[in-house]
Amino acid sequence: MKFDSIIIGGGIAGYTAGLRSLEAGLKTAIISNGQSALHFSSGSIDLLSHTPTGKIIRNPKVIFDKFTTEFPAHPYSKVGKGTVFASLKWYKNELTNAGIPLLQQDNGDNHLRITPLGTLKSTWLSQPYVQQLPMRLTQHAIKRIVVVQINDFRDFNAKMVTDNLLQIPEFTDVEISHTNISIDGFSGLKRNACELRSIDIARILTDEDEIKALATKLTAVATPNDLVILPAITGNGMGLKILNKLHSLTHLTFHEVPTMPPSMLGIRLEETMIDLFIKRGGMLLKGDQVTHGDMAEDDGHSGELTLKRIYTRNLETMPLTADNYIFASGSFFNKGLIAHHNKLQEPVFDLDMNNHEERNTWYSPQFFADNSQPFLSLGIKTNHRFNPMLKGKVVNNLFCAGSNLGGYDPIAEGSGSGVAISTAYHAVNQLLKNTKNSHLQHIASDSLA
Amino acid sequence: MGKVTRFNSEVLIIGGGATGTSIMRDCALRGITCILLDKGDIASGTTGRNHGLLHSGARYAVTDGESARECIQENKILKHIASHCIEDTSGLFITLPEDDLDFQNTFIDACASASIDTQRLTPQQAIDLEPNVNRNLLGAVKVPDGTLDPFRLCASNVLDAKNHGAQLLTYSMVKSLIRIGERIIGAKCINTRTNEQFEVYAQEVINAAGIWGKNICHYADLNVQMLPAKGSLLVFEHRINDLVINRCRKPADADILVPGDSISLIGTTSEEIDYKDIDALKTSEKEVNILIEEGAKLAPILAQTRVLRAYAGVRPLVDVGGGDGRNISRGIVLLDHEQRDGLAGFSSILGGKLMTSRLMAEMTTDLIANKLGNTTSCSTHLQQLPGSVVINNSKPQKTVFTTKAATHRHGQNAVATFDQSTKGKSIVCECEMVSVGEIEYAIKQLDVTNLVDLRRRTRLGMGSCQGELCTYRASSLFCDFANCSGNESSKLLMQFFEERWKGIKPVLFGDALREAEFTYWLYEGLFGATDINKLGEKQADKEYYEI
Numbered sequence: 001m002k003f004d005s006i007i008i009g010g011g012i013a014g015y016t017a018g019l020r021s022l023e024a025g026l027k028t029a030i031i032s033n034g035q036s037a038l039h040f041s042s043g044s045i046d047l048l049s050h051t052p053t054g055k056i057i058r059n060p061k062v063i064f065d066k067f068t069t070e071f072p073a074h075p076y077s078k079v080g081k082g083t084v085f086a087s088l089k090w091y092k093n094e095l096t097n098a099g100i101p102l103l104q105q106d107n108g109d110n111h112l113r114i115t116p117l118g119t120l121k122s123t124w125l126s127q128p129y130v131q132q133l134p135m136r137l138t139q140h141a142i143k144r145i146v147v148v149q150i151n152d153f154r155d156f157n158a159k160m161v162t163d164n165l166l167q168i169p170e171f172t173d174v175e176i177s178h179t180n181i182s183i184d185g186f187s188g189l190k191r192n193a194c195e196l197r198s199i200d201i202a203r204i205l206t207d208e209d210e211i212k213a214l215a216t217k218l219t220a221v222a223t224p225n226d227l228v229i230l231p232a233i234t235g236n237g238m239g240l241k242i243l244n245k246l247h248s249l250t251h252l253t254f255h256e257v258p259t260m261p262p263s264m265l266g267i268r269l270e271e272t273m274i275d276l277f278i279k280r281g282g283m284l285l286k287g288d289q290v291t292h293g294d295m296a297e298d299d300g301h302s303g304e305l306t307l308k309r310i311y312t313r314n315l316e317t318m319p320l321t322a323d324n325y326i327f328a329s330g331s332f333f334n335k336g337l338i339a340h341h342n343k344l345q346e347p348v349f350d351l352d353m354n355n356h357e358e359r360n361t362w363y364s365p366q367f368f369a370d371n372s373q374p375f376l377s378l379g380i381k382t383n384h385r386f387n388p389m390l391k392g393k394v395v396n397n398l399f400c401a402g403s404n405l406g407g408y409d410p411i412a413e414g415s416g417s418g419v420a421i422s423t424a425y426h427a428v429n430q431l432l433k434n435t436k437n438s439h440l441q442h443i444a445s446d447s448l449a
Numbered sequence: 450m451g452k453v454t455r456f457n458s459e460v461l462i463i464g465g466g467a468t469g470t471s472i473m474r475d476c477a478l479r480g481i482t483c484i485l486l487d488k489g490d491i492a493s494g495t496t497g498r499n500h501g502l503l504h505s506g507a508r509y510a511v512t513d514g515e516s517a518r519e520c521i522q523e524n525k526i527l528k529h530i531a532s533h534c535i536e537d538t539s540g541l542f543i544t545l546p547e548d549d550l551d552f553q554n555t556f557i558d559a560c561a562s563a564s565i566d567t568q569r570l571t572p573q574q575a576i577d578l579e580p581n582v583n584r585n586l587l588g589a590v591k592v593p594d595g596t597l598d599p600f601r602l603c604a605s606n607v608l609d610a611k612n613h614g615a616q617l618l619t620y621s622m623v624k625s626l627i628r629i630g631e632r633i634i635g636a637k638c639i640n641t642r643t644n645e646q647f648e649v650y651a652q653e654v655i656n657a658a659g660i661w662g663k664n665i666c667h668y669a670d671l672n673v674q675m676l677p678a679k680g681s682l683l684v685f686e687h688r689i690n691d692l693v694i695n696r697c698r699k700p701a702d703a704d705i706l707v708p709g710d711s712i713s714l715i716g717t718t719s720e721e722i723d724y725k726d727i728d729a730l731k732t733s734e735k736e737v738n739i740l741i742e743e744g745a746k747l748a749p750i751l752a753q754t755r756v757l758r759a760y761a762g763v764r765p766l767v768d769v770g771g772g773d774g775r776n777i778s779r780g781i782v783l784l785d786h787e788q789r790d791g792l793a794g795f796s797s798i799l800g801g802k803l804m805t806s807r808l809m810a811e812m813t814t815d816l817i818a819n820k821l822g823n824t825t826s827c828s829t830h831l832q833q834l835p836g837s838v839v840i841n842n843s844k845p846q847k848t849v850f851t852t853k854a855a856t857h858r859h860g861q862n863a864v865a866t867f868d869q870s871t872k873g874k875s876i877v878c879e880c881e882m883v884s885v886g887e888i889e890y891a892i893k894q895l896d897v898t899n900l901v902d903l904r905r906r907t908r909l910g911m912g913s914c915q916g917e918l919c920t921y922r923a924s925s926l927f928c929d930f931a932n933c934s935g936n937e938s939s940k941l942l943m944q945f946f947e948e949r950w951k952g953i954k955p956v957l958f959g960d961a962l963r964e965a966e967f968t969y970w971l972y973e974g975l976f977g978a979t980d981i982n983k984l985g986e987k988q989a990d991k992e993y994y995e996i
Contacts, residue, residue: 040967042975055994066996112988117939119977119984137988152872157925163935167984194875194885258975260921333966339958341738360734363957363965367950368943368979373969375962411974 002321003029003283005431006310008290008348009328009336011036012417013402015273016087016424017326019094022280024432029283029320031290031312036270037334037403042113042258043232043265045102045421047088047124048076049110049414054371058135059109060124060418061085073407075419078384079426087425088418092125098272099239101128109135110414114229116156116257118164122414127265129243131227131255137170145171146222147178147229152186152193153201155260156231179221185210198259199267202236211242215249224251232256232264239268288314290329290348295390304396307349324397324431327380327388328424331403337379346380346404351388351395354381354406372412379406385430386423397434399427454647458484458616459821461636461651463623463665464658465489466496467599467803470606471810471829472657477613478832479818479825484649485607485615486638488622488661490902492603495659496803497905498730498762500682500707500716502693503527503535503595504804507542507567508700510559516780517563520804524593526830527602527807533836533860534601538708540594540693541575543586545746548698550587556697557590567592579692581748594693596709599803600905601858604895605834608863612835619896621647626654626668626795633669633786633795642898653817656797660727660765666797671790673797674768677724679761681732682716683740683956686755686913689713694747703743706751711881711912715744715751722763732759732955755960757915758952767800781809785816836860854882858907863890877926878919880912888923892930900924900945910945915953917968920945939981946972 010032048060068077102125111132149158158178185204186193234242293310309319329336362375401424410416465487476483506520568591575589627635635650696704745752782800867886910916927933
């Protein structure tokens with residue numbers, strides 16, 4: 001099968017690249033080996049919350065130039081300010097138009113979200129029922145917080161959230177309490193309700209009567225002036241419809257927090273992107289995995305390599321070909337990178353890695369270390385266009401995007417989804433430059449402007 | 450200054466390992482009142498950091514006949530009194546092409562003189578019994594080795610002792626011994642969790658603190674030389690062997706592969722360390738590599754199996770010669786300090802092994818009982834431990850997996866008391882089938898104060914997910930059953946992952962790294978766990994990046 005572009009990997013980077021590639025009019029395929037890390041993500045889009053040196057960033061745009069000067073090897077520095085912010089704006093519009101509005105602070109600041117542990121984490125775009133607390137936290141307008149415990153649901157602990165929030169100095173004047181609510185539908189189940197996960201509850205809460213009953217119970221414990229913290233237990237295949245309904249029935253201000261996996265907030269993003277990709281004519285090869293590819297010396301550029309074709313587990317001997325390939329295979333957990341006891345490896349093409357240090361440099365002494373875990377910054381070595389290298393030779397029609405890249409720490413910096421979106425968007429811009437079609441080149445230069 | 454709490458008892462036992470808890474039980478069964486102290490949890494020292502091998506004695510038969518005889522004797526006793534802690538797997542001593550097959554005869558003869566049953570097998574017979582054994586073996590000898598869960602053994606000793614009036618104080622560290630003239634009459638202690646000070650007075654103080662016993666002797670101005678030897682082991686994700694596999698040669702590094710519940714263990718290395726390092730044991734990358742390479746010679750599949758974690762323990766070797774390092778004993782060392790040093794009311798039980806812990810307790814309690822004028826004889830070799838007693842029930846029982854797993858862990862008697870409601874029966878840890886009811890029982894009855902203790906009692910978080918998802922659920926149960934605040938329970942969660950991290954770091958590659966990345970994404974990326982310790986900091990006081 002022949003495509004204009006093939007994207008290897010079905011996470012946030014892969015789908016961003018896929019959608020952007022379709023938008024450019026390219027015949028596009030995504031090969032996805034199942035569920036992505038979005039299934040345990042916050043569903044907010046982090047752009048840049050901390051510097052690699054641990055300083056807090058209030059407004060990513062304001063400090064961006066200083067940041068790229070100070071950290072020239074960071075993926076953001078290679079992508080460039082224009083493309084980073086254009087890509088985020090594009091992503092926000094795509095998801096918003098598809099029914100998942102992503103909101104941000106008017107002044108372009110990051111905002112703080114309350115986590116499932118009752119701590120605060122900074123992010124840039126959030127879904128509508130995620131309360132955005134200002135970076136200057138003393139300016140918050142919360143009077144009272146009610147944390148809702150769903151009876152028997154063990155993947156969210158309201159007492160933990162409450163007691164930890166009570167320790168935050170800026171909330172000294174806020175009344176914070178937790179309350180228990182039962183879901184009627186638990187009683188009729190054949191299985192033990194205490195073992196339900198968020199997605200099981202989401203299925204129960206697709207029923208109109210269940211939603212109404214829940215709304216009545218919520219109204220009894222909170223007023224519209226309160227912030228009501230709810231575990232994210234709605235939205236399986238329905239996006240935000242249930243929450244919108246719950247909101248219109250109660251007029252309460254909700255703050256949804258992700259639960260132990262699966263995270264409904266993250267699933268909403270993934271489902272929405274998959275739907276868009278298929279609806280717009282993309283070819284999704286789900287549950288398949290690229291095993292290897294054929295490289296050849298490029299005739300045009302001396303010393304460079306071109307990826308000719310790739311092979312997958314399901315299609316075996318029948319290769320897939322494309323003009324350009326985007327490699328968004330993820331990190332160690334996704335098997336985009338493999339750590340052996342004596343070396344790091346990129347398992348599909350055996351691409352050169354950024355780091356060859358001994359494995360005792362991959363970790364911090366403490367697990368929850370202030371300076372994070374070094375293994376999070378390991379990844380594939382790339383040039384300024386994000387082309388990887390094979391034994392030192394650039395592969396000029398393969399572009400890396402997302403968490404298989406090295407040189408940044410998605411968690412400590414709070415840059416994971418921003419890097420994924422912007423490098424994927426950037427990759428499509430780069431591959432358009434590789435094509436001879438002038439219409440497509442026009443799109444590329446547009447976005448680069 | 451508040452009043453210092455005082456405890457009184459006939460006997461004070463210092464150290465809650467296999468030896469200490471066995472003495473506790475022995476005393477209690479003889480009607481001697483006792484209090485046991487441990488600076489941490491029970492079985493948190495050397496006891497919980499070995500193979501969990503129920504030796505037949507065969508390993509020592511050639512080099513140390515006395516240890517071999519002690520082992521086989523205790524092996525038979527433990528199979529009777531602690532059946533719920535034991536899996537009677539049998540063991541193989543295999544001869545590989547690089548080993549001397551003639552050693553088999555020496556080995557079998559030595560076993561015979563120690564009264565250890567042996568059965569010589571052809572390579573094919575060995576492979577039929579244990580399909581994952583190295584198929585290049587030249588021969589094998591089958592012996593009555595098995596597995597012994599040290600956590601369960603200690604918990605059962607304590608449970609039985611408490612049923613007979615004994616008292617356990619965990620997280621209680623001895624700060625000094627109380628002395629009047631030439632007699633020790635008790636100990637000044639501190640609770641390491643609350644920093645509360647207290648005193649325990651006793652007619653006899655027993656030092657059963659293993660490698661830490663040197664410090665306890667030091668408090669009595671006595672000198673006992675101990676030579677700490679570190680042994681490292683690796684835990685594999687699933688059970689790759691059903692029989693214990695040993696090399697039929699003189700004991701060396703990484704030549705015992707032991708199955709244990711849902712996992713397998715390879716060990717050990719041996720390395721002398723400085724006494725000051727006994728509380729900060731680390732498994733080096735070199736040790737990990739040796740364990741994998743040597744272990745793969747016993748069962749080649751080991752090299753392809755995910756390593757869950759590494760851990761290390763310290764062998765409590767005693768230099769009975771008085772400090773010049775020439776007379777080191779691996780055997781049992783019982784020191785009556787009244788006789789040895791003229792200091793009454795104080796004895797030390799040192800050296801020995803997990804296998805001989807009951808015997809060590811019998812010897813010690815005999816000595817102490819004699820001093821106290823108690824004439825009741827030892828019955829620990831006859832009376833079954835609580836979990837080991839099988840209730841005969843003619844009615845067929847509807848068993849669920851959690852009940853089955855918990856019955857193995859705590860015995861039928863205990864499981865019968867678990868909460869049988871829907872909530873009580875719900876599963877918290879799916880890898881090891883731990884229910885809410887079992888956790889409630891462990892928190893309320895088995896002196897569990899945190900998630901790490903809970904792991905030792907129930908195996909929660911020991912399976913292939915390493916506590917990824919279940920510890921969050923379990924942490925909230927500490928709010929329900931231990932009156933923890935939400936803040937305290939979130940700190941328990943972090944403590945668990947920090948403790949786990951110690952064992953994962955040396956093997957941070959392959960799936961262990963994948964799992965660690967997932968845990969970090971979840972607990973730090975999604976949950977923001979690191980900030981739990983900084984909740985009191987004002988946002989405005991933090992360091993910002995400005996232009």
